[in-house]
């Protein structure tokens with residue numbers, strides 16, 4: 001049986017939402033909708049409603065159990081709210097041993113180094129527990145905060161993909177970056 005992580009950093013507790021925890025995500029997404037919309041695909045309003053969010057949390061938990069996608073959330077130390085979150089999706093094993101990384105932080109907690117703190121712990125967890133070789137993360141060139149963050153985490157720029165993802169209603173170019181696991185074990 002898979003163990004639910006509880007990673008403790010200086011200011012955060014990083015874990016996985018169980019299906020019963022969906023209300024934390026409803027609040028995070030509702031409080032931060034205008035802050036996050038310009039960096040996300042356009043969604044219909046129902047997507048953020050209680051029912052759909054409940055379904056998404058359930059699906060995320062199932063995918064976590066399957067090892068196909070790892071959605072992590074970082075709580076404050078009293079576990080009262082989500083501060084930031086990240087997802088290691090499209091996990092592929094075998095010769096590729098890789099995944100994609102996406103992340104966001106609540107508007108009020110931006111600029112405090114908390115996203116970095118979460119990702120540093122989460123990347124170590126994913127590299128160690130899943131023995132992945134590569135994590136890929138991509139950003140729109142104007143997303144300077146994302147560029148700085150990935151650079152600090154040791155992601156290397158690999159190119160520019162034209163018209164790569166439909167974000168906020170428009171196909172947008174993305175800078176492609178990756179981080180290679182320095183301690184991956186060949187099995």
Ligand SMILES: CC(C)(COP(=O)(O)OP(=O)(O)OC[C@H]1O[C@@H](n2cnc3c(N)ncnc32)[C@H](O)[C@@H]1OP(=O)(O)O)[C@@H](O)C(=O)NCCC(=O)NCCS
Pocket residue numbers: 035036039102103104105106109110111112113114115116117138139140143145146148149
């Ligand atoms: C991208 C994003 C996650 C970056 O968040 P962030 O808070 O800027 O990232 P970091 O955790 O690296 O914090 C960096 C800032 O904290 C400061 N900082 C660093 N360590 C710190 C510490 N220990 N204590 C206090 N502040 C600290 C830095 O000086 C920097 O401040 P600055 O932005 O004023 O220069 C955030 O802007 C976001 O959620 N954007 C919307 C969603 C998004 O773009 N997702 C990614 C799509 S590719």
